[in-house]
Amino acid sequence: MNSFRVRLTLILIVMIGLAVLASGLFMGKVYRENHLEALQDNMVREMKIILDELQWKTGDLDELNGYYTEEAKHLKSIMDSRITFIRSDGVVLGDSDSDPKTMENHATRVEVVKAKKDGIGRATRFSDTVKQNMLYVAMLVNPSDPKSDIIRTSLSLKKADQSVERIWVGLAGGLVVLFVVAALISYRVALGLTRPLEQISKVSRRIKNLDYRARVDVKSNDEIGELGSSINAMADSLQIQMTRIHQNERQLATVLDNMINGVVMIDEEGKIVLLNRMAEEVLGFSARDLVGRHYASAKQQYELAQIIQEALECREHLRDEITFYFPEERLLDLNLVPIFDDNEEFGGVLLVLQDVTAIxxxxxxxxxxxxxxxxxxxxxxxxxxxxxxxxxxxxxxxxxxxxxxxxxxxxxxxxxxxxxxxxxxxxxxxSRRVPLLFSPVELSSFIGKTIELMSAEAVRKQIRVTAKVEPDLYVEADEDRLRQIVMNLLANSIAYTTEGGSVSIVVEPVHDPDATLDDNGHENYEHIRIHISDTGMGIPKKDLPRIFERFYRVDKARSRSSGGTGLGLSIVKHLVELHKGTITVDSKLGVGSTFTIDLPVLQ
CATH class of the missing domain: 1.10.287.130 (Signal transduction histidine kinase, dimerisation/phosphotransfer (DHp) domain)
Structure with missing residues (x-):
């Protein structure tokens, strides 16, 4: 835009300069012509006065030369002009500056020819005699007779040329000043024209670069102002539309990223154009690695590539279940739906991946x-x-x-x-239809009462039950459900411990390394841990992962004889999880088992 402004300024300056120069040339020419006309008129008046006062003689040429030469010199001393008397045939009779006998015939001189034709003739030329530019004016002595003798006066144009030169100097100076003023005015005009255009250009570039908040500062109501207003209106419309598009894109991206099913869009050429977060997790590839590439580049199992190829070829809805082994073993339900646009042209397939492993x-x-x-x-x-x-x-x-x-x-x-x-x-x-009523439970007395409820069975089998609980230990829990957890575990330990064995309960706080002290100087704790150990037969290592399953029994014959239903440990696990806790087991055959429960202090 700056180069355009410079070009516009130069164009304006050149146009103004040419106009001023033409005006100056015209004025100089007119001035010179007017000046020559004035000199001519003055010289004609002088010659008329001379003719009125001078007695015109005829006779011998030598006598005439002497007479007219003396008169010419006398008149020059008075008029300060060169005077020449010329006979009708062009012979010089007398001259104020030169010997007429040495002067050539003047019949062909321009001013003489014009004078014979019009009565008065004028010419300007360089004089070889006086070595100057001269103005020559010739006039017939008898205007009514074309063959009359001629009187001629000449005047040096040195002063006239000096006047014209002064005019040219003045014009040149004025032209320079005018050029400066014209340059300033032209720059101002160009700036006024180009600044709005420059701003419009900048705003257009910002809009092109997706900055739809750019606006033109409209300060006039002319055509440029209307153009700026139109661009602002266009930017407003684009900003509204792009805001809606971005909002829709964000909503669509949010929906896709939070879908529990994987979604993969594949165009008619087999290139992947969309891949949501769940699809990345299921397939084990990132969208950055796959989008824009052919589906075959995803090194998945052969069955997936086959069903995609079949969907692209037949362009019909296909469904199948495939077991995937990468990145982990999953059973996936595949739905491939063909995509058609408004003109019923095929645009590819949409692959929906649903993990049905858990189902x-x-x-x-x-x-x-x-x-x-x-x-x-x-x-x-x-x-x-x-x-x-x-x-x-x-x-x-x-x-x-x-x-x-x-x-x-x-x-x-x-x-x-x-x-x-x-x-x-x-x-x-x-089904989580068991409402839990949480309240602070003091564990020392709670464990004591629970052991009392189980004491009859323990005494019958001569099993010693011991408890070790730190004083002032509390946990927020549903007391009835917590008692059900502990009683089920105690009943299991007593049932699977031989006579004369022992069962122990240890309850302790789990301290955080960064824990602070309470008002009584005790360390704060966020979890409590309950250990229930026995000296029973123990559980084989292969059965440990499954003992919390429903109806799973390690020793089916002994379980039936003890009256167990096979659901006790499953109930315990679910109740512990309802308390946001965890339960684990450690066991050795012939040594015994230890169940460990971690519960948060606050729910």
């Missing part, structure tokens, strides 16, 4: 649960039905047999009742 695992667990429940319920029901049929068949008449059978029926009915109760309890806990 299939839950379905399998549900099937196993139903099978286990059916099996567990069938056993006591079969026993009850069998012994009842035996009694109805006549065994009721034998009091001893009848009493034994009825006791078995009672025990199996009680076991069936406990089994149904545990199933219902576990179902409520898993």
């Amino acid at each position: 299939r695992r839950l379905e399998r667990m549900r099937s196993e649960f139903v099978a286990n429940v059916s099996h567990e319920l069938k056993t006591p029901v079969t026993a009850v039905k069998g012994f009842a049929e035996t009694l109805l068949g006549g065994a009721v008449d034998d009091p001893e047999t009848a009493r034994s059978f009825l006791q078995i029926i009672f025990d199996e009915s009680d076991r069936l009742n406990r089994l149904i109760g545990d199933i219902l309890e576990l179902s409520k806990i898993e």
Whole structure:
């Protein structure tokens, strides 16, 4: 824009300069012509006066030369002009500055020719005699006679040329001043024209570079002002539209990134154009590595590439389940949907990846649960039905047999009742329909009361139960559910510990290395840890990962004989998780087992 401003300024200066120069040339020429006209008029008047006073003679040429030469010199002394008398045939009769006898014939001189034609003739030329530019004016002595003699006066143009030179100097100076003024005015005019255009150009470049907040500062109502207003209106419209587009893009990106399913968009050429966060996690590749590249560049298993190729070729909805082994083993449900635009032209396929590993695992667990429940319920029901049929068949008449059978029926009915109760309890806990009523629990007295409830069974098996709990130890928990956790673990430890063994409970705070002291000088703690250890038979290492599963028993025969339902540890695990805690187990065969529970102090 600065170069345009310079060019515009130069154009204006040149135009003004040419106009001034032309005006100066015209004025100089007019001045010189007017000056020569004035001199001519003055010289004509002088010659008329001379002719009026001079007695014009004819006769011998020598006499005439002397007479007219003397008169010419006399007149020059008075008029300060060169005087020449010329005969009609061009012979010089007398001259104030030269000897007429040595002068050439003047019949062909311009002023003489014009004088014979018009009565008065004028010419300007360089005189070889006086070595100056001269103005010559010739006039007929008798204007009515074309063959009349001629009187001529000449005047040096030195003064006239000096006057013209002074005019040219003045014009040149004025032209320089005018050029300076014109340059300033032209720059000002160019600046006034180009500054708004420069601003409009800058704003246009900013809009081109996606800066839609750029605006033109409109200060006039002319065409440039209207152009600036139009650009501002365009920028307003673009800003609104781009804001909406960016908002829609952010919303779409947010939706895609937070979808629980992976989404991959593939164009008709097989290039990946979109990949959301879940798809990156499922496929094990980042969008930066795949977007813009062919789907085959993703080194996935062969089945995925085959189904994508099939969807691109047949352009129909396809669905399949494939097990992926990278980056981890997953079962994925694949949906490939063809994409068509408004003109029904094929644009590629949309691949939706749904991780159904957990769903299939839950379905399998549900099937196993139903099978286990059916099996567990069938056993006591079969026993009850069998012994009842035996009694109805006549065994009721034998009091001893009848009493034994009825006791078995009672025990199996009680076991069936406990089994149904545990199933219902576990179902409520898993569906989180168990409301927990949290309150501070003082653990020392809590553990003591819990051990009292289990003391009868421990005494019956001669098992020693000990507890070690730090004083003033509190935890925020549902007391009934916490007692259910501890009682289930104690019951398991007592049930699987041989007579004469021991069970111990240790409760301790878990101190943070950066913990501060409370008002009583004790360290603050955020978790408490409960250890329940026994000297029982222990659990094989291969069974440790599964002991918290429903109906899983390490020793099925012993579990049935002890009356266990196989749901106790599963209930304990779910209750601990409802308290936002964790439970782990450490066991050695023949040595015993230790269950460790970590619970947060505050819920």
